[in-house]
Amino acid sequence: xxxxxxxxxxxxxxxxxxxxxxxxxxxxxxxxxxxxxxxxxxxxxxxxxxxxxxxxxxxxxxxxxxxxxxxxxxxxxxxxxxxxxxxxxxxxxxxxxxxxxxxxxxxxxxxxxxxxxxxxxxxxxxxxxxxxxxxxxxxxxxxxxxxxxxxxxxxxxxxxxxxxxxxxxxxxxxxxxxxxxxxxxxxxxxxxxxxxxxxxxxxxxxxxxxxxxxxxxxxxxx
Amino acid sequence: xxxxxxxxxxxxxxxxxxxxxxxxxxxxxxxxxxxxxxxxxxxxxxxxxxxxxxxxxxxxxxx
Amino acid sequence: xxxxxxxxxxxxxxxxxxxxxxxxxxxxxxxxxxxxxxxxxxxxxxxxxxxxxxxxxxxxxxxxxxxxxxxxxxxxxxxxxxxxxxxxxxxxxxxxxxxxxxxxxxxxxxxxxxxxxxxxxxxxxxxxxxxxxxxxxxxxxxxxxxxxxxxxxxxxxxxxxxxxxxxxxxxxxxxxxxxxxxxxxxxxxxxxxxxxxxxxxxxxxxxxxxxxxxxxxxxxxxxxxxxxxxxxxxxxxxxxxxxxxxxxxxxxxx
Numbered sequence: 001x002x003x004x005x006x007x008x009x010x011x012x013x014x015x016x017x018x019x020x021x022x023x024x025x026x027x028x029x030x031x032x033x034x035x036x037x038x039x040x041x042x043x044x045x046x047x048x049x050x051x052x053x054x055x056x057x058x059x060x061x062x063x064x065x066x067x068x069x070x071x072x073x074x075x076x077x078x079x080x081x082x083x084x085x086x087x088x089x090x091x092x093x094x095x096x097x098x099x100x101x102x103x104x105x106x107x108x109x110x111x112x113x114x115x116x117x118x119x120x121x122x123x124x125x126x127x128x129x130x131x132x133x134x135x136x137x138x139x140x141x142x143x144x145x146x147x148x149x150x151x152x153x154x155x156x157x158x159x160x161x162x163x164x165x166x167x168x169x170x171x172x173x174x175x176x177x178x179x180x181x182x183x184x185x186x187x188x189x190x191x192x193x194x195x196x197x198x199x200x201x202x203x204x205x206x207x208x209x210x211x212x213x214x215x216x217x218x219x220x221x222x
Numbered sequence: 223x224x225x226x227x228x229x230x231x232x233x234x235x236x237x238x239x240x241x242x243x244x245x246x247x248x249x250x251x252x253x254x255x256x257x258x259x260x261x262x263x264x265x266x267x268x269x270x271x272x273x274x275x276x277x278x279x280x281x282x283x284x285x
Numbered sequence: 286x287x288x289x290x291x292x293x294x295x296x297x298x299x300x301x302x303x304x305x306x307x308x309x310x311x312x313x314x315x316x317x318x319x320x321x322x323x324x325x326x327x328x329x330x331x332x333x334x335x336x337x338x339x340x341x342x343x344x345x346x347x348x349x350x351x352x353x354x355x356x357x358x359x360x361x362x363x364x365x366x367x368x369x370x371x372x373x374x375x376x377x378x379x380x381x382x383x384x385x386x387x388x389x390x391x392x393x394x395x396x397x398x399x400x401x402x403x404x405x406x407x408x409x410x411x412x413x414x415x416x417x418x419x420x421x422x423x424x425x426x427x428x429x430x431x432x433x434x435x436x437x438x439x440x441x442x443x444x445x446x447x448x449x450x451x452x453x454x455x456x457x458x459x460x461x462x463x464x465x466x467x468x469x470x471x472x473x474x475x476x477x478x479x480x481x482x483x484x485x486x487x488x489x490x491x492x493x494x495x496x497x498x499x500x501x502x503x504x505x506x507x508x509x510x511x512x513x514x515x516x517x518x519x520x521x522x523x524x525x526x527x528x529x530x531x532x533x534x535x536x537x538x539x
Contacts, residue, residue, distance in 0.1 A: 161433055227336075228336065228402040246505060247505070257519055
């Protein structure tokens with residue numbers, strides 16, 4: 001388990017030193033959300049009603065941006081081959097990468113989301129739920145995203161391909177995440193059921209993600 | 223045949239079906255012919271598959 | 286005692302068997318489809334609710350069914366490749382993708398053409414239609430991934446198989462979430478076809494068409510597999526020829 005956390009720490013340090021990925025994701029999220037009122041008109045009631053959906057869709061797209069880097073740089077520098085020969089099973093390597101992606105991208109996005117909620121006139125009562133759903137749902141973004149990142153490691157135009165491969169897999173997370181917030185904003189709706197389903201999807205992706213990503217990496221490494 | 227007020231939709235559905243499936247079949251047949259022709263050309267030039275090479279005579283493959 | 290799949294593992298034997306099977310399969314499919322079309326246009330009465338537009342259902346429902354079956358074929362083939370390393374599994378998975386995608390597209394288009402007279406709009410975010418749309422995205426993903434790796438077909442096969450299996454694991458969850466989302470946003474006002482009250486005058490043509498479509502799918506799949514095997518032979522022969530030419534050149538250079 002030590003090797004696992006060492007790898008997570010290393011990836012986080014790399015993300016911190018390079019800095020670019022997190023900042024880009026946050027900036028992208030901000031711009032996408034700011035574009036929405038410009039496209040839809042400044043009707044506060046309408047914005048409040050669609051805010052949960054906008055915030056979640058924007059977050060998915062923003063988190064998608066940095067997925068491509070999950071294995072790319074390591075592959076270029078040969079680190080991945082070393083990791084594959086190391087003591088840590090490739091499944092745990094993939095999981096560590098996903099955890100690092102979650103901490104370096106999804107958590108900052110989750111922290112930014114209430115601010116963007118203000119811009120969209122989201123009901124104040126919904127803020128705890130907003131942060132809660134994003135934190136509970138976004139691990140699925142990183143773990144399922146890891147599959148896409150591993151699959152497109154060697155392909156041309158990998159960045160665009162990831163979106164096509166991964167976005168359909170995000171649909172359950174998107175639906176349950178939005179439903180939980182909407183349950184507070186526009187009742188009726190069951191907050192508890194949506195949160196439970198959202199967590200179930202996350203847990204399932206914690207299991208599927210590393211296994212599939214490791215299988216994809218193994219096919220490409222040797 | 224009287225298909226009622228929505229006849230255009232019915233014909234459009236069947237038309238699209240015929241078009242897509244027809245294109246699929248045409249592509250498969252053309253692709254099959256193309257591959258077969260390439261294979262024949264290669265074999266005419268004396269390049270053979272391993273399984274038929276074994277019957278044709280030993281010693282051609284070194285690896 | 287060999288099982289059928291083991292015996293078919295030899296591509297040469299598969300080519301022999303499929304060559305014999307293909308005309309029969311195609312012929313039977315054509316017969317069934319012709320009979321189905323006859324039933325559709327000359328026998329089946331208009332539905333009391335939908336009128337003549339029920340005729341669209343006779344191709345929409347089989348297309349939707351084959352869209353799902355096509356994905357199952359890919360999933361089983363992917364499993365066969367990754368777990369049993371069956372030599373024809375990747376051929377089967379690769380051949381099934383464009384055919385399944387074509388039927389998915391047909392299900393979507395006929396669904397839209399059916400929706401306009403029934404629901405007043407070409408596209409409604411009905412749970413089934415949405416699920417089929419997502420299935421279409423999954424097909425596109427599979428084909429895009431394979432074409433992005435076309436310089437290394439063996440790797441492309443393995444990676445596409447991983448994606449196929451992930452897709453089949455996630456598909457029920459997607460399906461459930463879309464159903465759930467649908468009931469959340471609109472009470473079940475949408476006309477549901479396929480309930481228990483389906484009359485035999487409608488059911489019989491539907492079943493005949495479904496059987497004809499299914500046989501056609503397998504005929505197309507078989508043909509696409511044969512093409513793919515030929516393509517691989519051409520590829521390996523070309524590579525062998527290039528290799529031999531290079532060796533000859535090296536020898537004359539010495």
